[in-house]
Amino acid sequence: MRATGTTGARQNGGLNSLGEVACRYRAGEIPPEDLPMIAAEALAAGLDAPTLCELAGWPRTADPRDIREAFEQALCECGIALPDPAVARRHGLRRLAARFVAGELTTADLATDDWWETEAETAEECAFVALIPQCACCVAYTLGLDERQWDAELRVAAAALASASPLAPGC
Incomplete structure (x- = not known):
């Protein structure tokens, strides 16, 4: 993950938000079709990871398995572990x-x-x-x-x- 000219506070806010999303995703509260928009929001919050950028451009109708795999890879690239x-x-x-x-x-x-x-x-x-x-x-x-x-x-x-x-x- 690299900063994209945003402040550290904004970037940390993005990490905190994506960490919350990871928890809610793991708990089954966020469906896969919502993850591309969430990836776009994480980018807007200052996060920058290759798979996050890719996922942000995907349609909601993409294969849910592919979306899940990309989201989990993006989390890994951002240093966010999926919780138990x-x-x-x-x-x-x-x-x-x-x-x-x-x-x-x-x-x-x-x-x-x-x-x-x-x-x-x-x-x-x-x-x-x-x-x-x-x-x-x-x-x-x-x-x-x-x-x-x-x-x-x-x-x-x-x-x-x-x-x-x-x-x-x-x-």
Whole structure:
């Protein structure tokens, strides 16, 4: 990676952003078709790597396997390692909790992915994951709670997780 006449702060911001993208990508939150535009944004933020430049010019409709391979090569060229999938997923769980606390997601939105299967490690993660049902229609059946009680408990658990000590740097 080489600077392209941008300030160090801008370049470091690009690295931080691309590191976050790598974590979200590894957690399955970013589809391959979004990666060419993300590569273009990383270039605009001051990063410069051969495969990043190449990927930025690809269409969204390129073969997803090729996009993934190029993105992972670009990360390598930028000195960014892909995080362990389980760690990336745990970071994703924390982002999910923060978005829920901020009102960006509803309780039904939490049941749209397989978050309930996340391998939680901390007490805060376990409490939050335990309240995420497999589907929104199964709250009472799955958890044995009425919906208002479940919502209240879920908000408390999400707030605790969102304010918990961060995981190791990287995502």
